[in-house]
Amino acid sequence: MTEWTKKTAALNTGGQIPLIGLGTWQSRPGEVEKAVEAALRAGYRHIDTALAYSNEAEVGKGIRASGVPREEIWITTKLDNPWHKRVKEGIETSLRNLGVDYVDLYLMHWPSSTTPEDPKKHYDDWDFVKTWAEMQRIPKTQARAIGVSNFGIRNLEKLLAAPTTTVVPAANQIELHPNNPSPKLVAYNESKGIHTTGYSCLGSTNSPLHKDPALLEIVEKTGKTSAQVLLKWGLQKGWSVIPKSVTESRIQGNFELDGWDLDEESIAKLDNMKDRFKVCGDSWLPVKVFFGDDE
Numbered sequence: 348m349t350e351w352t353k354k355t356a357a358l359n360t361g362g363q364i365p366l367i368g369l370g371t372w373q374s375r376p377g378e379v380e381k382a383v384e385a386a387l388r389a390g391y392r393h394i395d396t397a398l399a400y401s402n403e404a405e406v407g408k409g410i411r412a413s414g415v416p417r418e419e420i421w422i423t424t425k426l427d428n429p430w431h432k433r434v435k436e437g438i439e440t441s442l443r444n445l446g447v448d449y450v451d452l453y454l455m456h457w458p459s460s461t462t463p464e465d466p467k468k469h470y471d472d473w474d475f476v477k478t479w480a481e482m483q484r485i486p487k488t489q490a491r492a493i494g495v496s497n498f499g500i501r502n503l504e505k506l507l508a509a510p511t512t513t514v515v516p517a518a519n520q521i522e523l524h525p526n527n528p529s530p531k532l533v534a535y536n537e538s539k540g541i542h543t544t545g546y547s548c549l550g551s552t553n554s555p556l557h558k559d560p561a562l563l564e565i566v567e568k569t570g571k572t573s574a575q576v577l578l579k580w581g582l583q584k585g586w587s588v589i590p591k592s593v594t595e596s597r598i599q600g601n602f603e604l605d606g607w608d609l610d611e612e613s614i615a616k617l618d619n620m621k622d623r624f625k626v627c628g629d630s631w632l633p634v635k636v637f638f639g640d641d642e
Protein backbone atom coordinates (compact mmCIF):
# COMPACT_ATOMS: atom_id res chain seq x y z
CA MET A 348 0.00 0.00 0.00
CA THR A 349 1.29 3.37 -0.94
CA GLU A 350 2.16 5.88 1.75
CA TRP A 351 0.43 8.68 -0.10
CA THR A 352 1.16 11.33 2.52
CA LYS A 353 4.91 10.89 2.01
CA LYS A 354 4.77 10.54 -1.76
CA THR A 355 6.07 13.18 -4.16
CA ALA A 356 6.01 13.58 -7.94
CA ALA A 357 9.12 14.50 -9.91
CA LEU A 358 8.79 17.72 -11.88
CA ASN A 359 10.66 18.35 -15.13
CA THR A 360 12.99 20.55 -13.05
CA GLY A 361 13.99 17.64 -10.81
CA GLY A 362 11.97 19.12 -7.94
CA GLN A 363 9.74 16.78 -5.92
CA ILE A 364 6.23 18.10 -5.26
CA PRO A 365 4.40 16.46 -2.31
CA LEU A 366 1.19 14.91 -3.66
CA ILE A 367 -1.09 16.32 -0.95
CA GLY A 368 -1.20 20.03 -0.20
CA LEU A 369 -3.44 22.40 1.72
CA GLY A 370 -5.52 24.80 -0.43
CA THR A 371 -6.17 28.29 0.90
CA TRP A 372 -8.59 29.99 -1.55
CA GLN A 373 -11.46 31.58 0.41
CA SER A 374 -9.70 30.85 3.70
CA ARG A 375 -10.51 34.02 5.56
CA PRO A 376 -8.16 36.20 7.58
CA GLY A 377 -8.10 34.93 11.13
CA GLU A 378 -8.63 31.37 9.88
CA VAL A 379 -5.89 30.66 7.41
CA GLU A 380 -2.91 31.04 9.76
CA LYS A 381 -4.38 28.38 12.09
CA ALA A 382 -5.31 26.15 9.14
CA VAL A 383 -1.77 26.24 7.75
CA GLU A 384 -0.28 25.60 11.19
CA ALA A 385 -2.69 22.69 11.83
CA ALA A 386 -1.95 21.18 8.41
CA LEU A 387 1.81 21.32 8.87
CA ARG A 388 1.49 19.85 12.36
CA ALA A 389 -0.69 17.06 10.91
CA GLY A 390 2.06 16.23 8.43
CA TYR A 391 1.18 18.20 5.28
CA ARG A 392 4.31 19.49 3.54
CA HIS A 393 2.72 21.45 0.69
CA ILE A 394 0.76 24.71 0.88
CA ASP A 395 -1.03 26.31 -2.08
CA THR A 396 -1.73 30.04 -2.05
CA ALA A 397 -1.89 32.97 -4.49
CA LEU A 398 -1.45 36.73 -4.50
CA ALA A 399 -5.12 36.93 -5.53
CA TYR A 400 -6.22 35.19 -2.31
CA SER A 401 -4.94 38.19 -0.26
CA ASN A 402 -3.76 35.80 2.43
CA GLU A 403 -0.10 35.15 1.66
CA ALA A 404 1.07 37.09 4.74
CA GLU A 405 -1.11 34.98 7.03
CA VAL A 406 -0.05 31.79 5.28
CA GLY A 407 3.54 32.83 6.03
CA LYS A 408 2.65 33.33 9.70
CA GLY A 409 1.09 29.85 9.86
CA ILE A 410 4.23 28.34 8.34
CA ARG A 411 6.42 30.03 10.95
CA ALA A 412 4.03 29.13 13.81
CA SER A 413 4.18 25.44 12.86
CA GLY A 414 7.89 25.21 13.66
CA VAL A 415 8.42 23.05 10.56
CA PRO A 416 11.65 24.12 8.84
CA ARG A 417 11.12 26.11 5.63
CA GLU A 418 13.17 23.66 3.56
CA GLU A 419 10.79 20.81 4.43
CA ILE A 420 7.76 22.70 3.02
CA TRP A 421 6.65 23.03 -0.59
CA ILE A 422 5.11 26.47 -1.19
CA THR A 423 3.20 27.26 -4.37
CA THR A 424 1.94 30.75 -5.11
CA LYS A 425 0.63 32.48 -8.23
CA LEU A 426 1.03 35.59 -10.37
CA ASP A 427 -2.23 37.51 -10.41
CA ASN A 428 -3.83 38.48 -13.75
CA PRO A 429 -3.35 42.26 -13.44
CA TRP A 430 0.38 41.69 -12.77
CA HIS A 431 1.30 40.10 -16.11
CA LYS A 432 3.40 43.11 -17.13
CA ARG A 433 4.98 43.26 -13.65
CA VAL A 434 6.30 39.73 -13.14
CA LYS A 435 9.41 40.83 -11.21
CA GLU A 436 7.28 42.92 -8.85
CA GLY A 437 4.72 40.12 -8.63
CA ILE A 438 7.13 37.46 -7.38
CA GLU A 439 8.89 39.93 -5.10
CA THR A 440 5.55 41.00 -3.59
CA SER A 441 4.56 37.38 -2.93
CA LEU A 442 7.93 36.58 -1.35
CA ARG A 443 7.65 39.64 0.88
CA ASN A 444 4.06 38.76 1.86
CA LEU A 445 4.97 35.18 2.67
CA GLY A 446 8.17 36.17 4.48
CA VAL A 447 10.27 33.63 2.57
CA ASP A 448 13.31 33.89 0.29
CA TYR A 449 11.92 31.57 -2.38
CA VAL A 450 8.84 29.64 -3.40
CA ASP A 451 9.01 26.10 -4.72
CA LEU A 452 6.56 26.71 -7.55
CA TYR A 453 5.34 29.97 -9.08
CA LEU A 454 2.32 29.68 -11.36
CA MET A 455 0.73 32.01 -13.87
CA HIS A 456 -2.73 31.97 -12.24
CA TRP A 457 -4.74 32.40 -15.48
CA PRO A 458 -3.87 32.85 -19.15
CA SER A 459 -5.37 36.35 -19.04
CA SER A 460 -3.26 39.53 -19.13
CA THR A 461 -5.93 41.70 -17.54
CA THR A 462 -5.32 45.44 -17.22
CA PRO A 463 -4.94 46.63 -13.59
CA GLU A 464 -7.40 49.48 -14.24
CA ASP A 465 -10.30 47.39 -15.52
CA PRO A 466 -10.81 43.67 -14.71
CA LYS A 467 -12.91 43.28 -17.88
CA LYS A 468 -10.16 44.62 -20.19
CA HIS A 469 -7.26 42.65 -21.70
CA TYR A 470 -4.05 44.39 -22.80
CA ASP A 471 -3.94 45.03 -26.58
CA ASP A 472 -0.17 44.56 -26.73
CA TRP A 473 0.39 41.67 -24.33
CA ASP A 474 -0.68 38.09 -23.73
CA PHE A 475 0.32 35.04 -21.67
CA VAL A 476 3.16 34.15 -24.06
CA LYS A 477 4.91 37.41 -23.16
CA THR A 478 4.12 36.86 -19.47
CA TRP A 479 5.74 33.43 -19.66
CA ALA A 480 8.83 34.92 -21.31
CA GLU A 481 9.10 37.22 -18.29
CA MET A 482 8.48 34.36 -15.85
CA GLN A 483 11.38 32.46 -17.43
CA ARG A 484 13.66 35.27 -16.21
CA ILE A 485 12.76 34.79 -12.52
CA PRO A 486 15.93 33.67 -10.74
CA LYS A 487 15.90 30.13 -9.33
CA THR A 488 16.78 31.69 -5.98
CA GLN A 489 13.25 33.20 -5.97
CA ALA A 490 11.20 30.45 -7.66
CA ARG A 491 12.63 26.94 -7.89
CA ALA A 492 10.10 26.04 -10.61
CA ILE A 493 7.60 27.93 -12.76
CA GLY A 494 4.32 26.68 -14.13
CA VAL A 495 0.84 27.60 -15.27
CA SER A 496 -2.74 27.21 -14.13
CA ASN A 497 -6.06 27.06 -15.95
CA PHE A 498 -4.36 26.30 -19.27
CA GLY A 499 -6.31 24.10 -21.69
CA ILE A 500 -4.76 22.25 -24.62
CA ARG A 501 -5.21 25.13 -27.09
CA ASN A 502 -3.39 27.62 -24.88
CA LEU A 503 -0.67 25.13 -23.94
CA GLU A 504 -0.04 24.43 -27.63
CA LYS A 505 0.25 28.15 -28.31
CA LEU A 506 2.62 28.60 -25.37
CA LEU A 507 4.85 25.65 -26.25
CA ALA A 508 5.03 26.64 -29.94
CA ALA A 509 6.08 30.24 -29.22
CA PRO A 510 9.70 31.03 -30.19
CA THR A 511 10.22 32.80 -26.87
CA THR A 512 9.29 29.69 -24.87
CA THR A 513 12.45 27.95 -23.71
CA VAL A 514 11.10 26.44 -20.49
CA VAL A 515 8.28 23.86 -20.47
CA PRO A 516 5.96 24.64 -17.53
CA ALA A 517 6.73 22.34 -14.60
CA ALA A 518 3.04 22.07 -13.66
CA ASN A 519 -0.46 22.94 -14.83
CA GLN A 520 -2.91 23.43 -11.95
CA ILE A 521 -6.45 22.76 -13.20
CA GLU A 522 -9.91 22.02 -11.85
CA LEU A 523 -10.27 18.25 -11.39
CA HIS A 524 -13.04 16.27 -9.72
CA PRO A 525 -15.32 13.51 -11.01
CA ASN A 526 -17.76 16.07 -12.43
CA ASN A 527 -14.93 17.85 -14.30
CA PRO A 528 -12.45 15.06 -15.05
CA SER A 529 -10.64 16.55 -18.13
CA PRO A 530 -8.99 13.29 -19.28
CA LYS A 531 -7.66 14.75 -22.55
CA LEU A 532 -6.01 17.66 -20.80
CA VAL A 533 -4.47 15.45 -18.11
CA ALA A 534 -3.06 13.17 -20.84
CA TYR A 535 -1.77 16.19 -22.78
CA ASN A 536 0.02 17.54 -19.69
CA GLU A 537 1.61 14.16 -19.15
CA SER A 538 2.70 13.86 -22.79
CA LYS A 539 4.60 17.15 -22.45
CA GLY A 540 6.20 16.31 -19.08
CA ILE A 541 3.97 18.80 -17.26
CA HIS A 542 2.84 17.72 -13.78
CA THR A 543 -0.89 18.05 -13.13
CA THR A 544 -2.26 19.42 -9.87
CA GLY A 545 -6.00 19.14 -9.32
CA TYR A 546 -7.82 22.04 -7.67
CA SER A 547 -11.37 22.09 -6.27
CA CYS A 548 -10.84 18.34 -5.96
CA LEU A 549 -13.67 18.14 -3.40
CA GLY A 550 -15.92 20.23 -5.67
CA SER A 551 -15.21 23.42 -3.67
CA THR A 552 -17.58 25.35 -1.37
CA ASN A 553 -21.02 23.72 -0.97
CA SER A 554 -19.94 20.87 -3.23
CA PRO A 555 -22.78 18.70 -4.53
CA LEU A 556 -20.36 15.78 -4.80
CA HIS A 557 -20.70 14.84 -1.12
CA LYS A 558 -24.34 13.90 -1.83
CA ASP A 559 -23.77 12.06 -5.10
CA PRO A 560 -25.33 8.57 -4.87
CA ALA A 561 -22.46 6.90 -6.74
CA LEU A 562 -19.94 8.46 -4.37
CA LEU A 563 -22.05 7.58 -1.33
CA GLU A 564 -22.01 3.92 -2.41
CA ILE A 565 -18.21 4.00 -2.33
CA VAL A 566 -18.28 5.76 1.05
CA GLU A 567 -20.49 2.96 2.34
CA LYS A 568 -18.28 0.24 0.86
CA THR A 569 -14.94 1.65 2.04
CA GLY A 570 -15.92 3.25 5.34
CA LYS A 571 -14.00 6.35 4.24
CA THR A 572 -15.34 9.92 4.06
CA SER A 573 -16.52 11.37 0.74
CA ALA A 574 -13.56 13.78 0.87
CA GLN A 575 -11.07 10.95 1.39
CA VAL A 576 -12.58 9.03 -1.54
CA LEU A 577 -12.40 12.10 -3.82
CA LEU A 578 -8.79 12.79 -2.87
CA LYS A 579 -7.77 9.17 -3.32
CA TRP A 580 -9.41 9.11 -6.76
CA GLY A 581 -7.18 12.02 -7.82
CA LEU A 582 -4.04 10.50 -6.31
CA GLN A 583 -4.62 7.11 -7.94
CA LYS A 584 -5.29 8.86 -11.28
CA GLY A 585 -1.83 10.42 -10.96
CA TRP A 586 -2.17 14.07 -10.01
CA SER A 587 -1.46 16.00 -6.83
CA VAL A 588 -4.40 17.30 -4.78
CA ILE A 589 -4.74 20.47 -2.71
CA PRO A 590 -7.92 20.22 -0.60
CA LYS A 591 -8.85 23.41 1.23
CA SER A 592 -10.20 23.42 4.74
CA VAL A 593 -10.09 25.74 7.72
CA THR A 594 -11.60 23.07 9.99
CA GLU A 595 -8.96 21.23 11.99
CA SER A 596 -10.78 17.88 12.08
CA ARG A 597 -11.24 17.97 8.29
CA ILE A 598 -7.63 19.05 7.72
CA GLN A 599 -6.58 15.95 9.66
CA GLY A 600 -9.16 13.64 8.05
CA ASN A 601 -8.22 14.77 4.55
CA PHE A 602 -4.66 13.61 5.26
CA GLU A 603 -5.65 10.11 6.45
CA LEU A 604 -4.91 8.57 3.09
CA ASP A 605 -2.25 5.97 3.88
CA GLY A 606 -2.70 2.22 4.04
CA TRP A 607 -5.76 1.89 1.79
CA ASP A 608 -6.63 2.33 -1.88
CA LEU A 609 -9.78 2.42 -3.97
CA ASP A 610 -10.42 -0.74 -5.97
CA GLU A 611 -10.75 -0.65 -9.75
CA GLU A 612 -14.53 -0.86 -9.59
CA SER A 613 -14.75 2.24 -7.38
CA ILE A 614 -12.38 4.17 -9.64
CA ALA A 615 -14.41 3.18 -12.69
CA LYS A 616 -17.59 4.34 -10.95
CA LEU A 617 -16.03 7.73 -10.21
CA ASP A 618 -14.66 7.93 -13.77
CA ASN A 619 -18.14 7.38 -15.12
CA MET A 620 -20.08 9.92 -13.11
CA LYS A 621 -22.18 11.75 -15.67
CA ASP A 622 -22.99 15.11 -14.05
CA ARG A 623 -20.82 18.03 -15.04
CA PHE A 624 -20.04 21.29 -13.25
CA LYS A 625 -17.18 23.71 -13.21
CA VAL A 626 -16.33 25.75 -10.10
CA CYS A 627 -14.12 28.23 -11.95
CA GLY A 628 -15.39 29.36 -15.34
CA ASP A 629 -14.00 32.15 -17.51
CA SER A 630 -16.97 34.53 -17.78
CA TRP A 631 -15.39 36.92 -15.25
CA LEU A 632 -12.28 37.29 -17.42
CA PRO A 633 -11.82 39.62 -20.39
CA VAL A 634 -10.82 36.65 -22.59
CA LYS A 635 -12.16 33.16 -23.06
CA VAL A 636 -9.70 30.57 -21.70
CA PHE A 637 -11.70 27.34 -21.73
CA PHE A 638 -12.52 25.84 -25.14
CA GLY A 639 -14.00 22.46 -24.20
CA ASP A 640 -10.83 20.73 -25.43
CA ASP A 641 -10.22 18.84 -22.19
CA GLU A 642 -12.63 15.88 -22.29
Ligand SMILES: NC(=O)c1ccc[n+]([C@@H]2O[C@H](COP(=O)([O-])OP(=O)(O)OC[C@H]3O[C@@H](n4cnc5c(N)ncnc54)[C@H](OP(=O)(O)O)[C@@H]3O)[C@@H](O)[C@H]2O)c1
Binds near residue numbers: 557
Ligand atom coordinates in the same frame (compact mmCIF):
# COMPACT_ATOMS: atom_id res chain seq x y z
N1 LIG B 1 -5.54 27.78 -9.78
C1 LIG B 1 -6.78 28.19 -9.60
O1 LIG B 1 -7.34 28.98 -10.37
C2 LIG B 1 -7.53 27.65 -8.42
C3 LIG B 1 -8.92 27.73 -8.41
C4 LIG B 1 -9.61 27.19 -7.32
C5 LIG B 1 -8.90 26.59 -6.30
N2 LIG B 1 -7.52 26.56 -6.32
C6 LIG B 1 -6.74 25.97 -5.21
O2 LIG B 1 -7.26 24.70 -4.90
C7 LIG B 1 -7.66 24.66 -3.55
C8 LIG B 1 -8.84 23.72 -3.36
O3 LIG B 1 -9.97 24.12 -4.11
P1 LIG B 1 -11.25 24.82 -3.46
O4 LIG B 1 -10.85 25.67 -2.32
O5 LIG B 1 -11.99 25.45 -4.59
O6 LIG B 1 -12.16 23.65 -2.97
P2 LIG B 1 -12.05 22.18 -2.35
O7 LIG B 1 -10.77 21.95 -1.71
O8 LIG B 1 -12.55 21.28 -3.40
O9 LIG B 1 -13.23 22.29 -1.26
C9 LIG B 1 -13.15 23.17 -0.19
C10 LIG B 1 -14.49 23.11 0.54
O10 LIG B 1 -14.70 21.79 1.04
C11 LIG B 1 -14.90 21.85 2.45
N3 LIG B 1 -14.27 20.64 2.99
C12 LIG B 1 -12.96 20.40 3.19
N4 LIG B 1 -12.76 19.16 3.70
C13 LIG B 1 -13.99 18.61 3.82
C14 LIG B 1 -14.44 17.36 4.32
N5 LIG B 1 -13.57 16.46 4.75
N6 LIG B 1 -15.77 17.11 4.28
C15 LIG B 1 -16.64 18.04 3.81
N7 LIG B 1 -16.27 19.25 3.34
C16 LIG B 1 -14.95 19.52 3.36
C17 LIG B 1 -14.25 23.13 2.91
O11 LIG B 1 -14.90 23.60 4.08
P3 LIG B 1 -14.12 24.19 5.38
O12 LIG B 1 -12.95 25.00 4.91
O13 LIG B 1 -15.19 25.05 6.02
O14 LIG B 1 -13.73 23.03 6.22
C18 LIG B 1 -14.55 24.05 1.72
O15 LIG B 1 -15.86 24.57 1.80
C19 LIG B 1 -7.97 26.14 -3.24
O16 LIG B 1 -8.11 26.40 -1.88
C20 LIG B 1 -6.82 26.81 -3.92
O17 LIG B 1 -5.64 26.70 -3.13
C21 LIG B 1 -6.84 27.07 -7.38
